Amino acid sequence: DADVTQTPRNRITKTGKRIMLECSQTKGHDRMYWYRQDPGLGLRLIYYSFDVKDINKGEISDGYSVSRQAQAKFSLSLESAIPNQTALYFCATSDSFPGRIYEQYFGPGTRLTVT
Amino acid sequence: QKEVEQNSGPLSVPEGAIASLNCTYSDRGSQSFFWYRQYSGKSPELIMSIYSNGDKEDGRFTAQLNKASQYVSLLIRDSQPSDSATYLCAVKGEDSSYKLIFGSGTRLLVRP
Numbered sequence: 001d002a003d004v005t006q007t008p009r010n011r012i013t014k015t016g017k018r019i020m021l022e023c024s025q026t027k028g029h030d031r032m033y034w035y036r037q038d039p040g041l042g043l044r045l046i047y048y049s050f051d052v053k054d055i056n057k058g059e060i061s062d063g064y065s066v067s068r069q070a071q072a073k074f075s076l077s078l079e080s081a082i083p084n085q086t087a088l089y090f091c092a093t094s095d096s097f098p099g100r101i102y103e104q105y106f107g108p109g110t111r112l113t114v115t
Numbered sequence: 116q117k118e119v120e121q122n123s124g125p126l127s128v129p130e131g132a133i134a135s136l137n138c139t140y141s142d143r144g145s146q147s148f149f150w151y152r153q154y155s156g157k158s159p160e161l162i163m164s165i166y167s168n169g170d171k172e173d174g175r176f177t178a179q180l181n182k183a184s185q186y187v188s189l190l191i192r193d194s195q196p197s198d199s200a201t202y203l204c205a206v207k208g209e210d211s212s213y214k215l216i217f218g219s220g221t222r223l224l225v226r227p
Contacts (some may be wrong), residue, residue: 040123042203042219045158058214090158102147102207104215106158 003027004107006091012113013081021110022078023091032074032103034058034066034093036085043090046064048073050096081114119206121218129226134191136221138204141185146208148180148187153220154200163189194225 004025013019023032034046035058042075045058047066055068065087067075091107094100128134136150147166151159165171165178165187169181177190187206191198201220208216 028174043217045214048214102215103149103161103164104205105161109158 004091004093004105006110008110010111014115015082017076017081019081021089023074023107025072025093027093028044029093030096031094034076035090036087038087044081083114086112086114119204119216119218121204121221123219124222126221126222127224128194130194130196132194134194134223136202137186138218139186140206142208143185145206145208148191149205150178150193151203151205152200153203159203163173196225196227199223199225
């Protein structure tokens with residue numbers, strides 16, 4: 001079974017709709033991250049969380065919100081989806097053990113299309 | 116704005132050759148460097164990490180770091196068609212936020 005799972009894997013939604021993307025992990029990592037990937041722009045960090053009570057904005061957090069329901073679960077919400085949020089979204093995790101804290105492991109991704 | 120730059124490619128090499136992928140970064144205080152491989156439509160997969168100047172070898176992969184020149188490279192020996200993918204360079208900056216800055220990736224094509 002995959003260590004980091006994301007649901008849904010694909011989603012088409014309409015402008016203005018609220019949508020939630022979910023991430024679960026069985027790696028036992030404390031740190032979790034949400035990225036979006038657009039062609040030619042690489043991976044950009046939306047939000048990150050070091051534990052259930054520590055959530056931080058990344059470089060492109062506008063229009064997004066997150067919830068860390070448990071150590072293993074980190075959800076990303078688009079409150080009112082717009083077409084330029086069409087992208088590939090990845091969840092990632094990393095350990096808090098010194099020497100490994102920067103090594104991130106990615107889920108399979110969610111392809112989101114906003115029409 | 117901290118940046119990580121990669122040539123988008125594609126870099127085309129024949130099967131069995133050495134593929135050389137390069138990455139430059141702007142934050143002189145960066146301490147940690149990573150290479151990820153991403154197949155089309157799939158998620159990035161960590162393949163190498165390097166923290167000290169010099170070379171680090173793992174199987175057919177060698178990562179090279181030169182902090183004075185602010186570049187990190189990835190060599191793939193005996194390239195195989197299965198190595199065809201986009202390779203992302205990621206850098207941990209000097210600040211304490213534990214965030215990685217990713218380059219946009221170099222696409223590698225290994226010709227049979």
